[in-house]
Amino acid sequence: MKISFPYMGTSHIVVSYLFEKLGFEVIYPPTPSKRTLSLGVQYAPEFACLPFKIVLGTYLEVVEKGAEILITSGGCGPCRAGYYGELHKRILHDLGYPVEMIVIEPPLVEPLDFLRKLHKIVKPKGIFNLLHYGRIALEKLKALDVVESTLHELRPLALDKQQINQAYIEGLELIRQADSVKEVIEAKKAALEMLESVPADHTFKPLRIGLIGEIYVVLEPAANHDIERLLGERGAYVHRSIFLANWTRDNVLAHGEKDIRAMAIPYLNQMVGGHGQNSVGEVVRYAEEGFDGVIQLAPFTCIPEIVAKSIMPAVSRDKNIPVMTLFLDEQTGQAGIETRIEAFLDLLWQKRKKQEAS
Numbered sequence: 001m002k003i004s005f006p007y008m009g010t011s012h013i014v015v016s017y018l019f020e021k022l023g024f025e026v027i028y029p030p031t032p033s034k035r036t037l038s039l040g041v042q043y044a045p046e047f048a049c050l051p052f053k054i055v056l057g058t059y060l061e062v063v064e065k066g067a068e069i070l071i072t073s074g075g076c077g078p079c080r081a082g083y084y085g086e087l088h089k090r091i092l093h094d095l096g097y098p099v100e101m102i103v104i105e106p107p108l109v110e111p112l113d114f115l116r117k118l119h120k121i122v123k124p125k126g127i128f129n130l131l132h133y134g135r136i137a138l139e140k141l142k143a144l145d146v147v148e149s150t151l152h153e154l155r156p157l158a159l160d161k162q163q164i165n166q167a168y169i170e171g172l173e174l175i176r177q178a179d180s181v182k183e184v185i186e187a188k189k190a191a192l193e194m195l196e197s198v199p200a201d202h203t204f205k206p207l208r209i210g211l212i213g214e215i216y217v218v219l220e221p222a223a224n225h226d227i228e229r230l231l232g233e234r235g236a237y238v239h240r241s242i243f244l245a246n247w248t249r250d251n252v253l254a255h256g257e258k259d260i261r262a263m264a265i266p267y268l269n270q271m272v273g274g275h276g277q278n279s280v281g282e283v284v285r286y287a288e289e290g291f292d293g294v295i296q297l298a299p300f301t302c303i304p305e306i307v308a309k310s311i312m313p314a315v316s317r318d319k320n321i322p323v324m325t326l327f328l329d330e331q332t333g334q335a336g337i338e339t340r341i342e343a344f345l346d347l348l349w350q351k352r353k354k355q356e357a358s
């Protein structure tokens with residue numbers, strides 16, 4: 001059977017590896033492009049948020065290539081993400097693509113549903129095959145996160161930004177090719193060495209910026225105009241609030257990031273869906289850790305992030321940390337994002353200078 005899935009950050013490296021080993025023919029989702037978004041925009045309801053449109057565009061691209069099964073994650077709590085699998089399926093069926101949609105719900109929320117769907121996915125090659133390759137996939141997930149966070153630390157210091165960006169791409173390829181836990185560990189080591197070998201100015205003290213918001217637009221460069229690269233190339237260290245391995249641990253194997261939610265409670269004491277409550281808690285955490293500023297990424301019409309944004313002025317004032325919100329949709333232009341980022345960085349440098357002078 002031909003299977004495919006949404007493209008989000010570097011997760012495709014792990015997901016495609018796992019499904020190949022489980023005995024499926026994987027239709028690789030392409031990196032989201034202008035065509036992906038325009039397909040999604042064409043067939044999505046107008047009110048849908050940006051992740052819905054990009055994922056729909058991806059589905060249309062992979063069904064054109066013959067995908068028969070689409071696998072995606074579900075959602076719980078007060079966010080329409082929980083309906084998106086069904087809505088995507090209906091749109092694809094109406095367009096004449098009779099795909100099967102498997103929506104994996106969080107196992108601790110819907111254990112029986114999770115086991116039923118797991119059985120279906122695992123059936124071709126058996127549970128021991130899943131345990132063996134699942135372990136390697138998990139190691140890949142962890143390796144990708146370590147390499148990516150090292151890139152975030154070193155990019156603002158690197159003398160040649162193109163060189164470090166290229167070293168990162170080559171490092172990802174090594175992790176993609178690895179086929180055992182030992183090979184993944186070796187690939188990670190080699191990828192880190194490649195990043196560390198790029199000449200850098202280790203005396204430079206970059207601005208420290210926390211990146212928060214809705215998971216898809218935080219993790220997918222095509223949705224956020226490659227904001228981590230834009231910031232890193234302009235001398236800012238980006239700490240991303242969501243990494244795949246941590247997210248999987250906290251949301252698949254547990255009931256969410258309780259410590260971050262606890263930090264949000266003085267400002268927002270209930271779940272509002274998506275990452276809304278986390279976004280508030282993360283600003284508190286970044287302020288307490290001495291970060292210079294926070295950027296919130298919010299898909300246009302995303303209610304959880306709109307709720308969080310309405311609370312940001314109070315958190316920002318109480319904790320003395322600047323917060324900038326970028327709303328993203330298909331109308332958002334690269335030049336507009338770059339201008340706002342540069343203005344925000346100017347503000348943060350001036351704030352730091354004042355603090356150093358006082």
Ligand code: SF4
Pocket residue numbers: 049050051052079080081214273274275299301302303304305
């Ligand atoms: S969290 Fe926001 S962007 Fe994500 S599915 Fe829900 S409404 Fe859409």
